[in-house]
Every structure is written in C-alpha cells, then in structure tokens.
Amino acid sequence: MTTVVLPGSFDPFTLGHLDLTRRATALGHHVIVAVSHNPSKQGLLDLEARTAAIRGSLAQEGLEGAAEVRTLPHGLLVDFCREVGAGAVVRGLRSQLDLAYEEPMARMNHHLAGIDTIFLLTASSLAHISSSLVREVHALGGDVSDMLPAASLEALHADSDLR
Numbered sequence: 001m002t003t004v005v006l007p008g009s010f011d012p013f014t015l016g017h018l019d020l021t022r023r024a025t026a027l028g029h030h031v032i033v034a035v036s037h038n039p040s041k042q043g044l045l046d047l048e049a050r051t052a053a054i055r056g057s058l059a060q061e062g063l064e065g066a067a068e069v070r071t072l073p074h075g076l077l078v079d080f081c082r083e084v085g086a087g088a089v090v091r092g093l094r095s096q097l098d099l100a101y102e103e104p105m106a107r108m109n110h111h112l113a114g115i116d117t118i119f120l121l122t123a124s125s126l127a128h129i130s131s132s133l134v135r136e137v138h139a140l141g142g143d144v145s146d147m148l149p150a151a152s153l154e155a156l157h158a159d160s161d162l163r
C-alpha cells in the first residue's frame with residue numbers, strides 16, 4: 001500500500017474532496033488529507049474546525065482506517081511527503097483551469113524531490129463545486145447542504161452561529 005498526500009486548504013471540505021479521498025483509497029492508497037494553514041489568508045473556518053470536519057466526514061464515510069487528517073506544516077509539501085513516507089500527492093481536476101494551476105506545482109514537486117502527482121478527474125456531478133464558491137453561496141444566504149458532507153455543514157452552521 002502506498003501512502004499518498006491529498007493537500008489543500010479545505011475551507012470547507014466538500015463532497016468533491018470526500019469523493020477524491022474515497023477514490024484514492026479505492027485504488028489501494030492510504031490517504032493523508034493534509035490541511036494547509038495560512039494565517040494571512042482570510043478564510044471561513046479555522047484550522048481546528050476544518051480538521052474536525054474532515055475527521056468527521058471520513059468517519060461518516062467509513063474511511064477512518066484508510067484515510068487520516070493531518071495539519072500541513074509551514075514549509076514544502078515535498079518535505080511533508082518525505083516526513084510521512086508518502087510516495088505521491090493526489091489532486092483533483094475539475095477542468096482545464098485546474099490543470100493550468102496544478103501543472104507547475106506538480107512539475108516543481110517532481111523537480112524538488114521526485115514526488116509525482118496523481119490526478120483524478122472530479123466526478124462530473126461534483127465538478128462545479130469549489131470551496132470558494134461554497135463560501136460565497138453560503139455567505140449570500142444560499143443553500144450549500146447538498147455540496148458538503150454533514151460534518152462540514154455542521155462546522156459551517158456552528159461558525160455562522162458564532163458570528
């Protein structure tokens with residue numbers, strides 16, 4: 001079994017992210033969902049809430065043995081991959097726009113440490129879902145309940161109650 005890292009900010013963790021995690025485990029990988037921490041980036045959920053929502057989502061999907069959630073420390077992704085013994089990074093591609101964003105990072109990670117990136121095409125039914133659009137729709141009062149795992153939705157509602 002290969003350990004792979006699925007990195008991201010996951011603000012919030014969506015059904016698209018959960019589907020990618022599940023599909024990577026179905027390919028036989030142990031998946032470390034690595035949550036990036038960028039204090040200068042004005043997000044919605046804090047690191048703790050995002051991590052808890054991912055842990056809850058993995059449990060709800062019955063993936064807690066095959067996948068785990070960790071904080072991505074400040075530094076290079078490839079250094080984290082080495083630290084956890086991961087052989088590859090996994091990222092989802094919704095469209096060619098995603099590929100344009102991902103390609104230089106994948107090439108750089110390979111240049112730095114020989115770490116390959118495994119790209120999985122996002123399921124068509126989930127290809128319109130991004131964390132940023134979910135945040136926008138939610139902020140403007142729209143319903144995002146069919147785009148998020150229950151644990152992420154609870155985290156969003158808990159956050160709204162606090163504001």
Ligand code: PNS
Nearest residue numbers: 007008009010036075076077078105108
């Ligand atoms: O959810 P995002 O914002 O698309 O995730 C971006 C992420 C965390 C994958 C990206 O910012 C990243 O890989 N950061 C680690 C920093 C790094 O290694 N940079 C140099 C090589 S590209």
